Amino acid sequence: MKSVMLYALSTCPFCKMAKRFFESRNIPYNFVDVDLLPEEEKEKTVAEVQRISGRRAFPVIVIGEEVIVGYDELRIREALEK
Amino acid sequence: MTSERMLCPVCQVAFLLKEEKVPGKRVVCPVCGAVLTLTEENGSWVLRRPKDMSPEEEIRTRVENFARLRGYHFNEMKEPLIEALLKKYERYGDFYCPCKIDNIPENVCPCLETRQGSVERNGRCHCGLFWK
Ligand code: SF4
Ligand SMILES: [Zn+2]
Numbered sequence A: 001m002k003s004v005m006l007y008a009l010s011t012c013p014f015c016k017m018a019k020r021f022f023e024s025r026n027i028p029y030n031f032v033d034v035d036l037l038p039e040e041e042k043e044k045t046v047a048e049v050q051r052i053s054g055r056r057a058f059p060v061i062v063i064g065e066e067v068i069v070g071y072d073e074l075r076i077r078e079a080l081e082k
Numbered sequence B: 001m002t003s004e005r006m007l008c009p010v011c012q013v014a015f016l017l018k019e020e021k022v023p024g025k026r027v028v029c030p031v032c033g034a035v036l037t038l039t040e041e042n043g044s045w046v047l048r049r050p051k052d053m054s055p056e057e058e059i060r061t062r063v064e065n066f067a068r069l070r071g072y073h074f075n076e077m078k079e080p081l082i083e084a085l086l087k088k089y090e091r092y093g094d095f096y097c098p099c100k101i102d103n104i105p106e107n108v109c110p111c112l113e114t115r116q117g118s119v120e121r122n123g124r125c126h127c128g129l130f131w132k
Helices: A013-024 A039-053 A073-081 B055-070 B078-092 B118-122
Strands: A004-008 A030-033 A060-063 A066-069 B004-007 B014-017 B026-028 B035-041 B044-048
Touching: A004 A013, A004 A039, A013 A073, A013 B078, A039 A060, A039 A066, A060 A073, A066 A073, B004 B044, B035 B055, B055 B078
Parallel strands: A004 A030
Antiparallel strands: A004 A060, A060 A066, B004 B014, B026 B035, B035 B044
16 A cells, blocks of 8 residues: 555645545545644645645645645546556 | 726735725725725725625625636635635634645735636636636
8 A cells, every 4th residue: 555645734625625535435644734733843844845746735645656736536546546 | 087006905916996986985806806995094095905894704705706807616615715714814814825834915815826817727726716
């Protein structure tokens, strides 16, 4: 099984949809609600998100080696199957 | 009646106001859809955010105006996003984009990338509030 990491904001509906996607299919995943992190950790995590996605917008989903910017179900499915 | 360039306090873009100026008059920003109130301050006319609207009324009217101005549509994501925008307002003092970490003026909804045509390019705005 590939590792799945979801960078999210607690206010972002597409982030919630991504959580639901993994949960409803029993796909193990890690996530972090970046806006709820303590300040120092938040900055580090946002910098990481910006490094891998080029943006400061959410969700960003990392499946194995692949980085998916925004909620794109088709790309999530393909990345999981690859 | 003279037309005058007025600055929108929401999107910071100046536009030409051709209507007759009456204190307290409602004006809609043609760029971002914000509902504004015409106010006279120290002898000159300025536009201010409406004081007599609840935050919810203000953001609902703004996004509906913006969608109408651009010919965009909403779907079932609208209500969760209105709620999220209100949460941002509560936490950070303005209607900052629910899907962006930076609570800065260019991310006030409708955000700069949306005003600059991201819906045309991607079929929807980043959060999924406005759809082509
Ligand atoms: S991405 Fe959409 S919902 Fe988010 S601020 Fe921009 S216009 Fe508003
Ligand atoms: Zn405006």
